[in-house]
Amino acid sequence: MTKQLHTQIDIHASRERVWEVLTDFAAYPEWNPFITQAHGTARVGEQLTNRMQPVGGRAVTLKPTVLQATPGQQLRWLGRVVGPGIFDAEHTFTIEQVGDGQVRLVQDEQFRGLLVPFMSRSLDRHTLPAFEQMNQALKRRAEQPQP
Numbered sequence: 103m104t105k106q107l108h109t110q111i112d113i114h115a116s117r118e119r120v121w122e123v124l125t126d127f128a129a130y131p132e133w134n135p136f137i138t139q140a141h142g143t144a145r146v147g148e149q150l151t152n153r154m155q156p157v158g159g160r161a162v163t164l165k166p167t168v169l170q171a172t173p174g175q176q177l178r179w180l181g182r183v184v185g186p187g188i189f190d191a192e193h194t195f196t197i198e199q200v201g202d203g204q205v206r207l208v209q210d211e212q213f214r215g216l217l218v219p220f221m222s223r224s225l226d227r228h229t230l231p232a233f234e235q236m237n238q239a240l241k242r243r244a245e246q247p248q249p
Contacts, residue, residue: 103218107230110208111237115244117174117197117205123244124177124195124207133243136236144171150179156228157235166193189217207240209233 113120123129127140127150134140135155142150148168155161166181169192176196183189196208211233213225 103214103216105213105218105222105225107211107213107225107233108209109230109233109237110206111241112200112204112206113241113244114204116203117199119248120197120205120207120240120244121174121177123240124197125171133239134236135239136232142168144168144177146171152181155232156224157231159224159228159232164191166191170194183215183217187215189213189215189221207237209237 123133125144127142127144130137130140137152138155138161139153140150142148146168149165150168151163151165153161153163164181164183166179168177168179170176170178174197176194178192178194181191181193183191191211191213193211194209196210198206198208200206211229213221
């Protein structure tokens with residue numbers, strides 16, 4: 103079984119600025135309400151360590167592998183719980199130019215595996231709102247004037 107979550111937000115900032123905020127993992131504790139800690143590098147093949155706090159849910163630490171890291175365009179990783187085919191989560195952040203000085207950040211996550219039917223309701227109730235909170239927080243941070 104599969105399930106997909108999708109959110110998006112328009113941000114008044116450059117693609118480069120949004121990428122900078124998105125990939126500055128060390129700064130996540132300062133602003134990110136969903137991925138409250140992240141360690142690693144946005145480089146293909148790298149393993150990240152992400153501490154995630156779903157809205158109203160229990161925090162969990164996952165260690166996804168970066169599948170794509172195209173500066174200013176897309177960051178994609180794959181996380182697995184237990185092993186392949188049990189609960190796989192492929193998360194994609196896409197930065198699209200929508201106007202002069204404005205971009206759209208799209209978050210998609212595709213879930214696959216045996217546990218998806220049992221997790222589907224929790225993903226809608228806890229994870230999707232966390233994506234939306236992260237989008238709002240990233241927008242605020244990216245739109246702040248730079249020193």
